[in-house]
Amino acid sequence: MSTAIHSSYIIPGALYGAAKSIPANPGDFSLRALITPNQLAVLISENKSKKIFQLQPFQFAEHLSKSAWVASINSIIQNEWFFKQEWSIKKIAVFLPDFTLIPRQFYSMETRETFISWNIATDQEDACITDSVDGTDINLIYSSPKQLLWPPHTEIRHSLTVLLRYLLQWHNISRPNNIYTYIQQSSFQLIYFKDRSLHFCNSFNFHSPDDFTYYLLFACKQLNLNPESLTVTFMGEIMRESSLFRLLSRYVHNVEFAQMPTEWQFDKDYTLPGHFFYNLFCI
Template structure:
């Protein structure tokens, strides 16, 4: 008897009518796992565009094991997660357990040691993985809860899954969009309860960290703190924001109160998007789209 309760809600679903699962071998499947959401997207490589997006909001889910339970429930009825013939399957995880290490200092045998300096790892519950940023000459070392990794692998038992930390997809996308001629700029990706803050300039990435906030006051404190540490002036800078934030949200209001210029970011332009994506806010699902730039 199945005693697992359904604690998710499908908040968005987009399926381009030109997409068929029979063409899965020419498409990539992307998954984004966070504390409050499970999101899926399909990129059609022949048409060079995103053709599917599904956003599942998690309700009263608090632990990785509960996220894994909800993922299994979604997969039991979702054809995308039953399909095995995707060209590439790429999964991002959102948590605070990551660190960037210069490639010249990186030793795979010691990646747990690097991460322990920044995170409280539990070797019985967490797996430590890495992703190489060739353009930064750095390695992102991160943890994923074992129950989540095993659940994904169980869904695709004969496939090699590429796992990345959400910061890697954000870094790849922001540096790709900004190019090499930008002035020093701040970018903020907002989730419920977490804010990823990045600073980049013509020399590349200068700062990346994730902060947990419980109120708009917490949120703006971290933004101002990073600006001060990076010698940026709130009266002169423009901040670009993506994620789960809207024009009328308290987080956006407090940003505008303290920062001279705040703007919403755009979708990554390395791929096209089905016309059915036109009704979505440009700044939503940036972390999901950005998975396309990870290789």
Template sequence: MSTATVTVPPVALHRLRDETLDLENPAAYNLYLSAGPAGLRLGVADVRRNKFVALDEYAAPEADISLAAQLHALGAEQHDLLRLAGWNRVRLAVQNRAFTLLPAPLFRAGDEAAYLRLHHALNPQQETVHSYTHPGLDITSLFAADARLSAWFERQYPTGRLVHQSSALLQGITHQSEQGTARRIYLSIGHQEVTIVALRGKQPEFLNIFPFSTPEDLIYYTILVMQELQLNPDQDLVMVWGDLMHDSELFTILRKYIRNLRFGNRPFDLGYSYRLNDLFEYRYFELYALHLCE
């Protein structure tokens, strides 16, 4: 773990626990973590009941702080969830733009860094490279992660699995999508970035992450992708998840230019504690969707 000094403690935005959560028996649960520039999110799912029974969210204590330092500031060794070993399964989703997708038949183990260098200036001293092959999609994701974060995760959870946040999103969307030939656009809005996915039925056709600093940037990239795919903002459905409110400038500008705009739901076929009822269903989608990542 990095020994970076953080002067401001993390801000707990949510710390929700179902009364049935039994931390004396972690083997009965899966632990899911999502780490990005805006902060950390943790979820716990009851394996037998296929149900989320805990959710924590922490805002980054300082600007431009590394993910490893965020965990250090949170006090991972003392946190009631992070300090535990013996979970049934652990998944950590890394949020960054250092990733690419490859048809699974073309992927060769050992060549991850070579593939990724075509899209990202890899720094071997500060980053490690990982891969994740999507079950049922014939797609392999290649991505970089902070080396200190990777080292902490491997020490803490030797059998855990790192995935890219876009992989959790893609698994969740394909799980939700319907069979057929209709093409749809899906947006996941995070901290100053939007992930845009296009599916035809359940077949991915496009996935990329775009940075934005203004609402105008957001609608520019959304309309650009729709035009490239010959979709009509006045007719075709756009589904939205992520960190925005109904009265936010981001939602206002999306609604202004896209007629058929809808908020997405939580992943289907999973249960959710009543403790999560006060959270908007279109938020934390990628965290929940880690339950669908093998």
């Protein structure tokens, strides 16, 4: 395995299930994987019962170059047993920071590269890909490295496409003054619905709790949201004991964690909070 990848013990308690065991009938199971700049997490589940067979995260080394990140992903996909089985369903959601959202009425295949170039510096080594965000009139356009070696017969989506679809379908998005925040190791995504429609969705890089709090409060100001009456729903890599949570709680009184989607079944106690791999459970 690449030296840029660490096995699951980097995330204490995250490994769930029998390591490297293979179901007798892979056709009765599904593979879902979430890829971020910092990790790749794999979820194997039984189709009929939605029982979790295995959850296996791999942590990438910090400060990887783009080429090293791609090489790390390709190494896992080519070498780990998860990606060599004939699962009935194979889905991967990947967070790529170079993306933009546009109304579908203005979208065309001919203009999508122009739209994304307005927001990011394009790379000739990247492919321009479009997801349709279900339940909205919005397309998400993103830039993905062409060197990524995706497994055959696998559905690939941007992780925000998956998360937005799930929130629209299963959450009470009509609740006023509610912001959804998905935390990754060095970035977070901020989502706000208004009048049951997507009103704001953006990603911010941060290096400290102060950075995070500044960006969130600045976004609230732009959206005319009062922090005193605001509810922030956290998902992703954050714990109640963290300095980030404690700092934000000084400014926003109503802070909560998203509950794990209820359709998943576990044979034994799952040691991590349900919000920790939330985007993976949404795939």
